[in-house]
Amino acid sequence: MFQSHNIVMMHGFKTDCAVLFFKEALLNDELHPLVRQTANPQTARQRHFTHAVQINAQTHIIDNHIETATAAGKA
Secondary structure, eight states: OBTTBOOEEEEEOSSOEEEEETTGGGOOOTTSOOEESSSSOSSOEEEEESSHHHHHHTHHHHHHHHHHHHHHHHO
């Protein structure tokens, strides 16, 4: 959370995990698009991972999304 606003959430499942971004509309990243949870999401989208190697390889992308969402929360 940032200033009482949800920014990012992590989900842990048996076979994978996900990082969910609440302000996905502000994360305009055409090279690394986020996945919709359902057919008609209201705001949040996510990125799924099945191996730690995937997370390590995309740390810079995740960090960028978090920084962008936090900056939007400040505005």
